[in-house]
Amino acid sequence: MLFNFATALVFLIFGGLFVLLNLGISRILQARNPHPVKISTYECGELPEGESWIQFNIRFYVVALVFLIFEVEIIFLFPWALVFKDLGLFAFVEMMIFVFILLVGLAYVWAKGDLDWDKPQSVPAPELSQSYEQKEVTETVDS
């Protein structure tokens, strides 16, 4: 049984080596001329505004909590799937009861509106008079 995990280990080792090798090669070959514009966050061509460290909407946290519970439920499905053939209908009914009880929780969270997403108010578009060049100059001076 341990031997089956040798595949995973080899995969892990080669995955790590692949990343390290590529980063190492680029470290050796790259030219390093840091410039405030070059090292700024890449935003698909847009000029970045503010820092990357923002406060997340707390709504994400509630979704993550619900996700955690249902992930624990999924964990129980793995051994169930392996013995399903042997136990047959009995296992099926068991798991249906299990899933149903948890679905009550999902129904509760859903009905109480905890999954509703309060959309942020649409912010009026910023003035377009501020041209790209002006902005770039100020950004460069700031950093």
Added chain:
Amino acid sequence: MIPILFFFFAAVAIASGIMMIVHRNPIYCALFLILTLFAVAGLYVLLNAPFIAAVHIIVYAGAIMVLFLFVIMLLDLKSETSRQRPGGLPRILSIIMSGVLLAELVLFLRSGTANLPLVEGDLIIGSTKEIGNLLFTEYLFPFEITSVLLLSSIIGSVILARLKLK
């Protein structure tokens, strides 16, 4: 081969654990904790407990670390990156807690439990299929009760999160 792997995983776990404590950026601390969890999962595999290893990675390194990262991102920890040493009560409490952990470790090592011989060979008991067999026949009732426990935790956690929102 197995002792080498054991020392490899143990070294990774300890090294990334130390990095988790000493690193200044909380996000990097969380990522090092994920590395520690992966190394510990490797130790579980070596102990013939692949199911526990998978659960460890999926639940702890996956879901719980997501929650940790969310908390780090929700709190404004930017000032924490220029870390001042905590003083007063937090400091005293942390010294007491780590002292208790150290005492536990010393007692465990002195008790001789750590020197018990390892059971060699392929154990069937830790395999996912065997767990499923036991879980869905002998321990059926505890398994169904688990769903009630999960139900109460989903409702409780969501209510607590909702209180914080308002």
